[in-house]
Amino acid sequence: MSRNITLSIFRYNPNIPGDTPRMQDYKLEEYSGMTLFVALNEIREKQDPTLMFDFVCRAAICGSCAMLINGRPGLACKTLTKNLPSRFTLMPLPVFKLIGDLSVDTGTWFRNLQVRTESWIHTNKKFDPNALEVRMSNETAEAIYEPERCIECGCCVATCITANIREDFIGATGINRVSRFLIDPRDERTDREYFEVVGNEDGAFGCVGLMACDDYCPMEVPLQKQLALVRRKMAAAGLKLDLKGMKIS
Amino acid sequence: MELAKNLQKTLNQKANPKTDLYVDLAESVTGIILVGFLWMHMLFVGTIYINNGVLFNSLSEGLDKYYLAQIGIPATVLVILIHIFMAGRRAPMRLRDLRIAWRLTKSLKHTDTWIWVGQVITALIIGIMASMHLWEIMTTWPIEATKSAHRVALDGIAFMGGFSIKYYLWFYVALLLAGEYHAGFGLYRIFVKWGWFERHKMGYVLKGITLIILFIGFGALYMFIRLAEMVPLGGALH
Structure with a gap:
């Protein structure tokens, strides 16, 4: 009909x-x-x-x-x-x-996010094209796969009141992105380095918990889980880190 | 790193990079303490159900005897003040932000976002009414069952044609609703942010607890009115 x-x-x-x-x-x-x-x-x-x-x-x-x-x-x-x-x-x-x-134009916003969160694997290991790929447990691979499913459509950012009123807030997609690297054993960044990136109001601690991102994500990425994970990790890191003299540039 | 984009932000970050963490933790911790306080408070008020307020009175005496009131009340006020500043910074305050938040909330028709609007509004209501409540209690100290009963049952000034309202009763109804709403959903929000429980199940549990507390509160108001009818002000309880 x-x-x-x-x-x-x-x-x-x-x-x-x-x-x-x-x-x-x-x-x-x-x-x-x-x-x-x-x-x-x-x-x-x-x-x-x-x-x-x-x-x-x-x-x-x-x-x-x-x-x-x-x-x-x-x-x-x-x-x-x-x-x-x-x-x-x-x-x-x-x-x-x-x-x-x-x-x-979501591109400029996401490009800025990539730079701010340094969204790439930070490692000092030299790449050897002839060596076998390093093994990863199935569990870890699946845990990384979930946040990785984000397609950067921007729905979570558009629906977030905090992101709407504070232009520096990296939004659910940004925190979700960081969570992916936090889980990845190949990324050698220390707690301190992660804390510099998201241990602040523009990152993990800026979320008010309205969860429109979680409810309206078209890819059904478990955003609440990832946001909470980063918040807990950053709180734990922040409480035990000695950040005196920490350089933020 | 682009986080420190300008001088102000660089200086803020350098002052103590962990401030944002402490502020966020303080918001959650004070929130949990206040929910604990409120629920405990309501359970104490609920003792009016038992033996016509004798237990209610002895609990009140206990507050004085063990210095719980002398230390507890200023401490609670301090926690409330910290909570106002910590949680208040989340709320949109500038006209521009208010407009954006309001327009988006109406457009999204998203339950959790609407609930948060309610949290902001109840926060304002509690801010005013809890202050009045505290003033009333402090100026008529100590707490006694008959005193409370007659306060709740007190009739307001008669308007034209003899119409009057029990303004204390309606005051408590409003404060109870606002307080329990704010506490229940506030705790839900904290759990959501820290991710300790599955949020939908958590929502049902907290709604259940809130309904029980509301039931206790409304029931206590009814018991007070009954007590006022039975015992005159200053009369002996038995």
Whole structure:
């Protein structure tokens, strides 16, 4: 059974001088199995070629199509229109820089996060291409795999009040990222080095615990577990560390 | 490291890199202490159920005799003050932040976020009403069952047509609801942040405890009103 749906979409292109933010309605006939990704493409093809939104993979892997769907963050490609009312709103994710309409720049934000959290394996071991790969227990590998499933769509950041009002807060995705390296035995960073990165208000201790990130993560990454893990580890590290004369540069 | 982006931040970090940790710990620890205090307080009030307030009175005498009141009350006030500063820093205070938080909360329709809005509001209510409550108790010290009973049963000034409200009763109803809401969900929030328990199960357990405490509290108010009818102010309990 098909029904007519109305998409009320946020329109604003900051690059057009004099353009003002507004909501614009688009009517569409829904068919079975229609995702928001399909609906938006149909609108752009048949009704309005100026409509801006992002997508790449259409399979919940790339994280480009995150937006506020009827007020809640989600991936357009993973959302079936039949689960939405006949009239709903689409807004771009907050926090991130608006490119235009539903398109936001998550790249710059995440790039900054990579640098701040030093998201790479820190090791002094020399890489030997001929040696066998170092073994890792199945348990550890699975523990790393969970936070690693994050696709950096930005939903957790957009839905977090703290991230919305404090631009320095690294958000659930950032703390989750650090948790991945904390678990990884190949990363040789000391407690002190980790504490420098997330043992503060911009990191682990900035979280208020509203858990919208945990509830709305499209990949269902166990964010509460990872946030709490980092908080506990950092508290334990901070309480036993002697940080006198610690250099923060 | 980009954390220290400007002079102020660099200086803040250098002052003591562990301050953020201590502040965060202080918020959780004072919160747990205050929830413990409140639940204990309600259990003590609940003793009014037993032998018409004789146990209630002897507990009150015990508070004085063992210096629990003399030390406990200032200590609790101090913990409350620390908690206000530690937890208050989380709340959006600037108009800009308030607008962002409000708009997002309405948009998300997310239960836990709404509950947090309630936490902020009940915090303000408790801040005012607990001060009044403390003042009232301190100026009429010591605590006695008949005194409390007649306070709760006291009628307010009659308005036009003889309509009056028991303002102390409604005061306690409001303070009880705000206090238990804030304590129950506050403790839930602490557990969520530190991740000691599965959060949904934890939520049910804490809601259950909160309902029990509310039941004790409302029941105690009813017992006070009954006691006021039975015993005149200053009358002997038996």
